[in-house]
Amino acid sequence: MIPDSIRQQIQQRMNAEIEDIRSVSGGSINRAARLRLSGGRECFLKWNATAETDMFVKEEKGLNLLASADPDLRIPEVYGTGTTTEGTGFLIQEFVDEGNSQPGSPEQFGRALAALHQHREEQFGLDHDNYIGRLPQSNRRHDRWIDFFIEERIKPQLQMAADAEKLGSATVSRFASLYQQLPDIFPDEPPGLLHGDLWGGNYFYDRKGQATIYDPAVYYGHREIELAFTHLFGGFSNAFYASYKESCPLEPGFPGRKDIYNLYPLLVHTNLFGGSYARRVEAIVKRFG
Incomplete structure (x- = not known):
């Protein structure tokens, strides 16, 4: 489902094997997947073969800036970004399970x-x-x-x-x-x-x-x-x-x-x-x- 070159980069970066891949929504412009790695960690991956190659790099910088402000908001941790030799950019980050609004x-x-x-x-x-x-x-x-x-x-x-x-x-x-x-x-x-x-x-x-x-x-x-x-x-x-x-x-x-x-x-x-x-x-x- 995901390009082999992205799979290889993720496994090297995360020092783990990808054991399961499930397609999820990536919004209107990206493809996305939920990954389960050896050891049980789950990650969110999105990639794009047509966008500018630095798009995810800039997104990572933005998420890190928001997180550095230390707001009482959850900002998914970014594990890294990369680009394949074919020019497909990707971003891998913490997977956050969606819940529901609670009182307050x-x-x-x-x-x-x-x-x-x-x-x-x-x-x-x-x-x-x-x-x-x-x-x-x-x-x-x-x-x-x-x-x-x-x-x-x-x-x-x-x-x-x-x-x-x-x-x-x-x-x-x-x-x-x-x-x-x-x-x-x-x-x-x-x-x-x-x-x-x-x-x-x-x-x-x-x-x-x-x-x-x-x-x-x-x-x-x-x-x-x-x-x-x-x-x-x-x-x-x-x-x-x-x-x-x-x-x-x-x-x-x-x-x-x-x-x-x-x-x-x-x-x-x-x-x-x-x-x-x-x-x-x-x-x-x-x-x-």
Whole structure:
């Protein structure tokens, strides 16, 4: 099921034989498997033959950065990454059994995410670029959130969508008007450590009810963009949001800002999938010019 070259690298790296392989979901772009090694250890493996070869290297760096913040969140331990001679990248990490939310789990998740966002840097961005899904994500540093949001989040994805004719010229031109209005829309916040791709498909509760997060696209950004992203595909529980806001209150008016923040993930999805995501982008930006 997995390429022989990956099997060999894993067995050498883990100093164990692979005794069992079971296919599991790897999301929309990767293949994945649950491995049982000699000695009983279970691992999660994902691989991709078409993505950039450093994609999993950047993911490993992101997971390690989140773990170094020591949040009250479960971050699966990464055992390593590699690339085959054919150019297939892979990542192997701790396998975490999915459980269920227990009494207090959403509240703990909200507090833990608020604590993660309190890990600060002086500038918005990161010391390296990475990926969101399979698309490159620029993290060039800026002193101001508005500049970072426009130059490193919106413009690259907007240009990609325009070049592929997934958005019309009228929609693209309206962004200029939106940019001019952002100083009156975004509140001032210091850069906080973000997961960067936090939606319902990138977390679950483990067997003890602890929130487990994975598949990050980390950077230091405005924490409201993270919370906006959690609302994009159905939202998290009311208890999660109440606990977050109790730990770290938001400036008034956040509900009216959510759609602007979510232009970034919607543009990403427009470039990946097109269709309804492009129409959502058009509807949001039309309000501003």
